[in-house]
Amino acid sequence: MRILRFRLNGDDVEIAAPDHWTLLEILRYRAGLTGTKQGCDKGDCGACTLHLDGRSVLSCITLAADADGRDVTTIEGLVSASGPDVVQDCFDEAGCLQCGFCQPGMIMASRQLVTENPAATRAEIKAALAGNLCRCTGYTKIYEAVENACRRTREGGGAAAAGVTRAAEDGADG
Numbered sequence: 001m002r003i004l005r006f007r008l009n010g011d012d013v014e015i016a017a018p019d020h021w022t023l024l025e026i027l028r029y030r031a032g033l034t035g036t037k038q039g040c041d042k043g044d045c046g047a048c049t050l051h052l053d054g055r056s057v058l059s060c061i062t063l064a065a066d067a068d069g070r071d072v073t074t075i076e077g078l079v080s081a082s083g084p085d086v087v088q089d090c091f092d093e094a095g096c097l098q099c100g101f102c103q104p105g106m107i108m109a110s111r112q113l114v115t116e117n118p119a120a121t122r123a124e125i126k127a128a129l130a131g132n133l134c135r136c137t138g139y140t141k142i143y144e145a146v147e148n149a150c151r152r153t154r155e156g157g158g159a160a161a162a163g164v165t166r167a168a169e170d171g172a173d174g
Contacts, residue, residue: 006067008033009077017064024048024059026067027074035075035104046132049105050074056112058131075104078111087111090149096141102134110146118153120146 005014008031017026027033027050036059039047043061050059051073052066078085084092087110097103106129113120113128120128125146126139134142 002065004064004068006069007071009073015064019063019065021064022060023050023052023057023062023064023067023072026064027059027072033074033076037101037104039101039105044133045102046105046109046129047102049108049132051108051112054112054115056109073108075107078107085111086152087114087146087149090145090152091142094141094145094148096137096145097134098136102132102136106132106134106142110149113146114149114153118150120150122147125150 001016002019003014003016004026005012007013008027013031015026015030017030024036024038027036028038036050037047038060039045041060043058046058048059049056051057051071052062053071054073078088083089085107087107091097091103091107091110097106109129109132110125113125117124122143125143129139129142129146
């Protein structure tokens with residue numbers, strides 16, 4: 001058993017976990033955060049995508065120990081005091097998902113893209129989401145949702161549109 005200390009959705013946490021556990025396992029089974037989905041358990045589907053130090057990672061193939069001393073943001077961490085993130089809003093407005101199982105991973109991968117390239121083309125969006133699979137629906141509305149999030153971010157649609165997470169807000173406050 002190892003004690004891991006890291007920042008989770010803006011809060012400093014300590015979580016005990018066996019050395020062989022993945023980041024997905026400690027989030028779901030120790031921290032009680034079930035937004036990050038457990039899909040394939042081998043890095044193929046993208047349902048477990050979250051951010052580690054602001055970068056998308058597949059938490060099912062990332063050892064929990066890799067989070068020690070780092071910043072982890074899950075789908076739950078995108079919501080701020082001002083409401084859902086612009087990417088979450090755009091996915092909702094587009095009605096682009098059916099069962100919702102892939103949605104957290106899709107949104108987290110999209111959030112990174114919107115942060116890094118708010119002028120992303122359809123081809124760049126497709127490439128950024130290539131590791132996230134959806135079994136229920138086509139991808140057209142998902143791509144449209146990301147295009148809308150990019151547009152709203154470029155237009156300066158507020159803190160949520162700029163991708164401000166609770167962690168970033170906490171850092172700004174001191």
